[in-house]
Amino acid sequence: MTSSEIIRLPFDRAELAVWSRSGDKRVSNWPVVYILDDDTQTAVGKKKREQRRKIYVGESLNVAARMRQHLASIERSRLTNLRVIIDDTFNKSVCLHLESYLIELLSGDGAFEVLNRNDGIVDADYYNRAFYQDRFDEIFHQLKMAGVFTRTIPEIINSDLFKLSPFKSLTDDQAFAVEGVVKSLFDDLRSNDRSTTVIQGDPGTGKTVVAIYLLKLLADIRSSTDLDALDDDGDSLFSEFFTDEHRMLLRDLRIGFVIPQQSLRKSVQKVFRKTPGLDPTMVMTAFEVGESEHDFDLLIVDETHRLNQRANQPAATLNAKFRDITTKLFGQDDTSKTQLDWIKARSTHQIFLVDPAQSVKPADIPIELLQQLVADAKAADHHHPLLSQMRVRAGSDYVGHVRRMLGVATESGAQPPASVPDFGDYDFRMFDDVSAMRAEIVHRDREVGLSRLVAGYAWEWKTKGNKPGHDIEIGDFRMRWNSTQTDWTASPGSLGEVGSIHTVQGYDLNYAGVIIGPDLLFDTTTGRIVVDRASYFDKKGKEANKALGRVYSDDDLLWYIQNVYAVLLTRGIRGTYIYVHDPALREHLRPLVSLP
Known part of the structure; x- marks a missing residue:
């Protein structure tokens, strides 16, 4: 059995030109996976915070030509190291899988800022996949020895950074939900219509993963350029959304991500801090939405069933805030108003992720309001069910x-x-x-x-x-x-x-x-x-x-x-x-x- 070879070169035109003339046909006519990274570390400010290194993973049938394209990109031309993973047994399917595998693990490791878009993550089946998975683990070990990874695979996959990463391969129903939500959102943005969308699923169907994936996808569409077309392998379900029109529709959109639970909110903020296009300030409580000086174009609400109705809050200051926000938004202290009403009042478009059966205390939104929310979304054709069990390996x-x-x-x-x-x-x-x-x-x-x-x-x-x-x-x-x-x-x-x-x-x-x-x-x-x-x-x-x-x-x-x-x-x-x-x-x- 042959092993995979990892060739490391400085990422500059002169070195690439020498390699291109080496006579190795795999430079211009063989499926490979490559990694570009930046080894620059800069001390900033009094605390001398370390600037996070940037990394990009790709695959190509002509790596020499692809590198010339990357050198034309302002952002990627600043990267300094090139690693090319070559294996005589690789084909296109293997490379797509390895590319996605490395992106997911790099995102979960957290040592690098991953520059890839998240719409190209694939998990397709192909001939002899189990054999190649063993080969991938060998490649991971080589890369870890070279300092590309800082943790082991079990340490990475057990981390919240990995579990909440936007770089995930989606199940069919998750992908259909994302596609439907994005399509209807752009339709509503064009027509200036208000909209309310519901994504509904049992525990373990990946509601939070879908929400984070959506936010990253929208951020990537908004920041995309013509040169980003080389990221598109043509198989992405979401390639059609990377257009000038969609980019302009998102250009000035104010987007927030509401998470009621403190523990989950803090974990997601850590992920956003390490993800290009996302920012921890996007992650908010319902109180912060209500108190904001600005309205929002889009609010995505995770664990909607944990939003509060009017009830005694854990702290007296929150009771006062509840009253003040309701009065500000509705002209009087209407005790029938809930944080669900706040979200609708402060945003033009809302995407609610919900499972009514996960309400766990009386202060949570009443189940009848959640059921009405679901019914209204179904009537408007803005309801997307998640059915596949992603967490528990015991079947649906x-x-x-x-x-x-x-x-x-x-x-x-x-x-x-x-x-x-x-x-x-x-x-x-x-x-x-x-x-x-x-x-x-x-x-x-x-x-x-x-x-x-x-x-x-x-x-x-x-x-x-x-x-x-x-x-x-x-x-x-x-x-x-x-x-x-x-x-x-x-x-x-x-x-x-x-x-x-x-x-x-x-x-x-x-x-x-x-x-x-x-x-x-x-x-x-x-x-x-x-x-x-x-x-x-x-x-x-x-x-x-x-x-x-x-x-x-x-x-x-x-x-x-x-x-x-x-x-x-x-x-x-x-x-x-x-x-x-x-x-x-x-x-x-x-x-x-x-x-x-």
Whole structure:
């Protein structure tokens, strides 16, 4: 078996001319992948911040001619190093795959500013693909030894920077959603019509990935030039949008990205800080939108179901802000107005990413408003469903099984399952001993990383503010709640802590160990799952809404807690482990979960 050769040259006309005359036919007539980068590092300001190196990855059948084109580009002519990856067995399909593979990993590594557009990322099948994937790993190792990568592949793919990267190959339904959204957006921009679009999907269908991909695609269209046509391999579903007309339509557009959850918002801001065309200031709270001095042309809202209605906020200052923003936008303090109304009032076009079944507390937008939002988008032909399960490697029925298992009512009215379906190699297990489950999570973390314990909010947060002690006590088992709410899954002490819904919603784990606490019980008399209000310690998750004069019943609370556990049980990519505190509920669920 031959190995791939990586040729390194200075990126200048003289060196390229010498190489072109070398007689190697692969210079002008062979499929190759190439990497251009800049090794310049500049100290700036008092803190001597390191200027991030830039990198570009491409593929070509005539690399010598392609380099002459790049030298004509102002931005790319500033790059200094050229690496050409040559293999006698490469063909066009292999090169397209390797190009995409390297771009995704470079974006997730974060050491370079990746200059590529994101519309050329492909993941097509082709002959002998498995063989070439092994070859790619060898190429990665060579590039890492040369300093192109700074982390290993497992370290990269477990990072939020990789998981939230705009450089992703999309599933068919994700690609169709992006194409439909962009097409209708340009139609609405031409006609000066207002528009509301909904992208709807279950946990793990990639709603956040689609939102970030959309933002990067729009940024690339807006900044594109005629020379960028050489990036287009002709296979991109979105090539048609890179035109002068579309560029002009986007030229002065004010765009914002609204993310209600603090932890996810901070992670996305880190990604935007490292992505050309995107800026962390684009990532906002609904409050920041309401207080902005400017209206927006387009607002994309992730996790729309976590926007707030009028309710008691975590801080008194936010209660005052809610009142002031509503008064400013609508002329009076109308308590029926929600943050959804703010978004619509402050923007001409909105794209909402939503899953009504992920509302987890009474302050969230009421489900009837979300259902109306979806219905209106469908009526306007602005509704795009996401169906493919991208997170959980257990097939598309896993999410439905979890929801039915927990007794969550579904739109289809499906009955609770009688047994666990065949989830293939997915590791879905119930544990009778929570300490044994913790030991397995620690083992999995050593094996593949990013394995964590999570739980429902069924224990008081006594250690808040890093006070000493433990929060969750089950027999001899003693652990603390998450010590941070920002980027908890990647924080140094997270393996020794238990994460709550507020730290993991929107995130992936390789393995999730879920503790179903005493807030959920099984009533053997009625045969129903019920709530124990006294064992639910999320104060904002059960308090009465004085502003709207609403008190939440046990049935209302049950619905939110079921949603909480449904979210927790759909975090694990490779496996989900379950410990159930209530013995009766454990026995009820046992036939629905594989045994160790």
